[in-house]
Amino acid sequence: MTTGAVVVLDRDRTLVEAARRDPAQFDALYRKYLAQVYAYALYELADHHAAEDATERTFLRALAALPRFREQARPEDGPEASTFRVWLFRIARNVVANERRSRRRRSAASLDLALGAGLAIPDGTDLEADAVTRDEAAEALRAVRTLPDDRRRALLLRFVDEMSTAEIAGVLGRSEGAVRVLIHRALGSVATELGRDRRPGGRGRGGDRGPGARA
Amino acid sequence: MNAPALPSREHDGVDALVTDRYLETLLAAADRQADDTPADAGLDPDLRHAARVLRRSMLRIHPSFRFEERLAERLAGMAAQSRPMAATGGRSGTVVVFPDARRAGGSPGGSHGAPHGAPPDPLLDAILRGDLDPSDAAAMERAARPSLARRPLIVGGAITSAAISIIGVAWVAWRAAHPAEGAMTRAARTAHARRGPATVLPGGGLGGPA
Numbered sequence: 397m398t399t400g401a402v403v404v405l406d407r408d409r410t411l412v413e414a415a416r417r418d419p420a421q422f423d424a425l426y427r428k429y430l431a432q433v434y435a436y437a438l439y440e441l442a443d444h445h446a447a448e449d450a451t452e453r454t455f456l457r458a459l460a461a462l463p464r465f466r467e468q469a470r471p472e473d474g475p476e477a478s479t480f481r482v483w484l485f486r487i488a489r490n491v492v493a494n495e496r497r498s499r500r501r502r503s504a505a506s507l508d509l510a511l512g513a514g515l516a517i518p519d520g521t522d523l524e525a526d527a528v529t530r531d532e533a534a535e536a537l538r539a540v541r542t543l544p545d546d547r548r549r550a551l552l553l554r555f556v557d558e559m560s561t562a563e564i565a566g567v568l569g570r571s572e573g574a575v576r577v578l579i580h581r582a583l584g585s586v587a588t589e590l591g592r593d594r595r596p597g598g599r600g601r602g603g604d605r606g607p608g609a610r611a
Numbered sequence: 612m613n614a615p616a617l618p619s620r621e622h623d624g625v626d627a628l629v630t631d632r633y634l635e636t637l638l639a640a641a642d643r644q645a646d647d648t649p650a651d652a653g654l655d656p657d658l659r660h661a662a663r664v665l666r667r668s669m670l671r672i673h674p675s676f677r678f679e680e681r682l683a684e685r686l687a688g689m690a691a692q693s694r695p696m697a698a699t700g701g702r703s704g705t706v707v708v709f710p711d712a713r714r715a716g717g718s719p720g721g722s723h724g725a726p727h728g729a730p731p732d733p734l735l736d737a738i739l740r741g742d743l744d745p746s747d748a749a750a751m752e753r754a755a756r757p758s759l760a761r762r763p764l765i766v767g768g769a770i771t772s773a774a775i776s777i778i779g780v781a782w783v784a785w786r787a788a789h790p791a792e793g794a795m796t797r798a799a800r801t802a803h804a805r806r807g808p809a810t811v812l813p814g815g816g817l818g819g820p821a
Contacts, residue, residue, distance in 0.1 A: 419690035426686055434674040448678050453732050455682060457745040459689055460738040486746035493748070494755045533668035536661065540669075555669040558638050561631060569748070573624060579634070580627035580658075587661035 406467045408480040415462060422459050429481065430455075432557045433488050439552050440492045441499070442541070450495055454488040461487075482566035485557070489549065489567060532590060539589035540582075547582035550575055629654050630662075637666055 406412070411428070414421040433454050438447035467479050540548055546568060553559045553567060561579075565572045629651045673679075734754055737743040743754055 419693045420687060422686060422690055423683060426683060430679060430682075431671055431673045435671045438672055439669065448674060449730075451674065451678075452682050452685070455686060456689065456732060456735060457738050459686055459693075460735055461741075461745050464741060464744070483746050486748070490745060490748050490751040494751065497755075529667070532664050536664045536668055540665070551665070552669070554634060555638070555665050556671055573627075576627035576631045577623055580623070580630040583630060583658050583661050583665075584655075586665065587655070587657040590661055590664060591657050 406479045409467065412462070412465065412467070412480050415459075419459060419462070422462065425458075425480065425484075426455055429484055432481075433484065435556050436485070436488055436552055437492050439540075439556055440549075441495060446495060446499070450488070450491045453491045454484065457487050457491070458484055479566070481559075482563050485553070485559075485563075485567045486569075493545075535590060536586055539586040543582050543585055546570070547578050547585070550578040551582040551586075554579055626653075626655075630658060633659065634662060637662055 408425065408428075411421070411424050415425055430451070434447055434451045437450040437454075438444065441447050441450060465480065465483055540551060543551065549568060550564055553564045554561075559567070561572045561575050564570075564579075565575045568575065568578075570578070632651060633654050734743060734745075734751070737754065738745050744750055
């Protein structure tokens with residue numbers, strides 16, 4: 397039994413310890429995770445300014461609370477586990493959730509507009525295929541925006557931040573099994589929306605793309 | 612012989628595991644535009660397609676360089692105003708923020724100004740003091756909506772006031788329907804009925820009929 401044993405697995409341990417000794421060293425952790433936190437906030441809030449505000453709050457709060465951060469990696473989290481990242485994203489999740497609550501009554505921004513030309517970057521060799529790709533990407537992101545909170549968060553953390561199931565479980569405070577089911581169902585919802593568009597008479601442009609074309 | 616059907620919950624778990632395995636390989640591929648990766652035959656092709664679309668679409672977007680540097684400057688300002696842990700001889704301690712940081716609404720380095728005038732964080736002071744854990748969802752929700760914490764008191768007060776009012780009305784109605792009939796009450800009422808109008812006595816006092 398390894399119960400009670402402190403297992404050091406946090407890949408950020410050195411950086412965290414340096415930042416605890418000298419808060420100026422927090423800069424390394426900030427640079428490492430800035431894009432991840434910002435992208436998560438942007439997909440959640442669909443607004444560049446709101447995402448910047450949320451990112452700023454997340455890192456300021458993380459620096460303020462760093463003396464009380466406790467490393468709690470488990471062996472099953474794997475060699476790439478970072479409990480600092482999980483902790484940081486829990487802070488980000490709380491900041492973003494608060495911002496979403498305060499913005500709920502405002503009209504939802506369009507994520508594809510917020511992301512602009514970054515959507516599903518086409519290679520430019522086949523204009524028709526590029527248009528289908530772009531429409532499909534926009535439709536998929538619209539479907540993501542309508543998912544229930546935990547499903548949407550789990551999907552974002554998996555695809556945008558490339559977190560493991562164990563890390564997502566840590567961020568959301570759920571079991572790994574529950575996270576797998578959340579992601580599976582979220583993907584199912586997105587697939588349903590995309591399938592609706594691909595069927596003849598659907599909303600999108602990819603009606604001629606049957607399952608065989610996708611294999 | 613057919614295999615016994617799994618309960619839907621377990622079936623979900625198995626499907627989710629298959630999906631998870633596919634995502635592991637899909638997301639591990641270095642090239643986000645890669646066409647596909649091998650998948651379990653049991654994986655729903657529509658779901659596989661959705662995963663590939665999301666893999667291509669959900670790109671990690673970097674904020675502007677200007678924002679990155681401005682926030683780095685704010686963090687450095689906050690770090691400079693904090694007491695390094697080394698100064699405590701390696702013992703655990705708390706970050707001490709100088710008053711000018713608090714004046715900026717709890718945002719150290721606030722004099723630099725947040726990008727596009729972001730409002731200062733009202734909870735940062737409590738986090739610095741260690742009174743609030745920013746990773747605790749329930750605590751942060753309570754702290755962000757203090758009016759919610761007060762609402763039960765207001766509701767409770769309103770209920771109490773209403774209850775007191777209802778009791779008062781009921782008591783008055785009961786007293787009107789049930790006049791007191793004790794011996795002393797009857798005697799007082801009789802004496803009152805026999806009294807004539809008050810007269811002014813020569814000494815200036817009040818008196819009844821002689």
